[in-house]
Amino acid sequence: MLSVKNLTKNIDGKPIVEEISFDLEDGEILGFVGPNGAGKTTTLRMLACCTAPNSGTAALNGLDLVNDDLEIRKRIGYLPEVPPLYEYMKVRTYLTTIARLKGIPKNKQIMEVDRTIERCYIGDMAKREIGKLSKGYRQRVGLAQAILGDPELLLLDEPTSSLDPGQISEMRDIIREASGKSMVIFSTHILQEIQHLCDRIVLIKNGKVRYQGRLDRYNLTDDGRRSLMLKLKGKTQTIESVLSTRSSDLNFEIKPVKNGEPVKVSLHFPDSDDTQSEILKELLHANIRVLEVTPLAKDLEQTILQFMRSE
Amino acid sequence: MLNIYRKELFNYFWSPIAYIVIPVFLFISGYFFSFSLYYLKVATMSNAFHNMAILLLLLVPVITMRLLSEEQKSGTLELLFSMPVSIGNMLLGKFLSAVTLLGIMLLGSLIFLVPLITFGDPDFGPIWTGYLGIFLIGTCYISAGLFVSSLTENQIVAALGTTAILILLWFIRYIGSFEALQFINLPFEFISISTHQGDFVRGLINFSSIVYLLTLTGLFYGLAWLRLHIRRYG
Structure with a gap:
């Protein structure tokens, strides 16, 4: 060491x-x-x-x-x-x-x-x-x-x-x-x-x-919570009901899309791998197909540049 | 220390330096030697030693110029600093590698003894003291060269700087011959390397000469050490 x-x-x-x-x-x-x-x-x-x-x-x-x-x-x-x-x-x-x-x-x-x-x-x-x-x-x-x-x-x-x-x-x-x-x-x-x-x-x-x-x-946002952007295939109502059943520490927002197109959902929850995998599991159980999981992390480059610019 | 010594010796014999300096030394000193032998017809090497000492004024800087300049220029001095080698050992390895080259040159010049023994009856006393003298003078030059090489990363500057210092040390006693400076004649006479060379060639082992040459060698070596020490810890 x-x-x-x-x-x-x-x-x-x-x-x-x-x-x-x-x-x-x-x-x-x-x-x-x-x-x-x-x-x-x-x-x-x-x-x-x-x-x-x-x-x-x-x-x-x-x-x-x-x-x-x-x-x-x-x-x-x-x-x-x-x-x-x-x-x-x-x-x-x-x-x-x-x-x-x-x-x-x-x-x-x-x-x-x-x-x-x-x-x-x-x-x-x-x-x-x-x-x-x-x-x-x-x-x-x-x-x-x-x-x-x-x-x-x-x-x-x-x-x-x-x-x-x-x-x-x-x-x-x-x-x-x-x-x-x-x-x-x-x-x-x-x-x-x-x-x-x-x-x-x-x-x-x-x-x-x-x-x-x-x-x-x-990988965290400023407030220490994890943010994800999901691209899902399935009924909007089902997605909404699955996510609503989770405890109050989960915030989510479903972006309006045209019929037939994948649903975009942004999630916001306390930083934990367990929470993330549970949410994804529940979605899969409800026959929702998960097409994409993108962390909405504050960009490393942005953060470093910010550090570098600050005096 | 031994590893640095090996590396430096490898460099001398890998590069053209050894193959140029050794033959040039033997050829030119041999030329003057046979010249004086032919005209004076005296079985002595005193002139040869004198010429060797002057020749070394020009050749030693070529041997020593790269010892530290090259390491500084290529950034390998940093590498050596990060290795488990002390500054003293590093300098000693470099110094001894140059001394080895000097030794080879002087050993080669032993061939001059062949005609002396064949055609005459030389007095060996002054010859051996002469060799001792030229060896001590040579190591002193090398030490000066090592120091100047520590000051610059430019090899040409290192060589010319060393030559300038050595020429000054060789000829400084002539300052005393200016009438206005007569009163400081003695110290200049003493610090001039040529004064001490004269004794050795005459067959004298002058204790003060040996001490002086060793001190001068130690002084330049110490300055080189100080220079690297400051560079590293300063």
Whole structure:
């Protein structure tokens, strides 16, 4: 587990990161979201021991970021925004060098390198010189370097920026697979990334945390209730009678439609999966066909943009 | 430390640097050596050592220029910072890899002894002290190069900067020859590397020379360490 407390960094007297605090549980993927210049990279660099915080601490499984930094560095994998590659090395040589530097035991180095090459789909490039690889492959070699040796904490700085959609999806697969063994923090300003990958997000702007929490909270509306839009096939009266029999905590509205067309119903009820499945079950029992269930969630993108715009 | 050393040595022999610097060193110093042997007909290497020291002023910066500049430019310094390697070990590995290259160059120059032994009866005392001297001077140059390389991510700037510092340190004693500056002649004479080289070549193992060269090496090494330390923790 990672616990970050009041991490602060000033550069040239100007605060870049101010009192950032968050926790990360084992196996979680945390999205670090914010506009350019928000302090995402600086925070990741602090956690990667590349720069020391001015104040505040972080603890990785009980080890202190500042006092045990050599031990911490054995337990992290870091991919900076520009992948740190030795252009003149072949992919396999590079990863072997990294394995040595990471202090992976000699008898495990070859196995570990082979496994990582496979995990990152770079087998066909293993004997190529890094300087001659395309951007997508370079990024993957950079990621391979970070996940080599299954570090306890993976720090990825915009790992998918400037990749094509196919590469992005591969990259996501690798990160998701890696999260089985590591906690992952990755920074991004691409909102789809968050929806696809993250368990939790930290929104950061001007060096301060604006919001943090689990991502599923965003499926709720402002008042903490769940809203659904149903498209149903069946008699309007039947639908109305089924929904009316439920307790008073359910609000619904049936949109008027022409005869023969599916009925659109908006539902509003306390957030619970049980309530939702019960309602749907009752509808099915009454021979109503459910054609579509759309959550009327407040859009994640909207919410994030709102956070970003607010001061 | 050993892993950094291996990586750097690999880089020297993967890139053209080793294959250019070593032959250039041996060819040019060999050229001057045979030239003076032919004209002076004295079985000594004192001129050769002098020429080697000057040649190294130009070649060591080529060896050291990329040691830290390249890592800074390609962002791999960040990578090394995130690895379980201390700054001291990282610098030591890099320093020793360059010293190894210097050692190979000097070992190669042992071939000059062949004509000396074949055609003459050289006094080995000054030759071995001369080698000790040139080795200490070379490591001092390397340390200076390492420091300058930590200051910039541009390799050309690192090489030229190192050359400038080394030339200054080599020739600074000539400042004393200006009449107006006679009164500070002595300190300049002492800090000039060429002064100390003279002793070694004459067969003297001057304790103060060894201490001075080691101190200078340590000073530049310490500055390089300080520079990286500030970059990381500052």
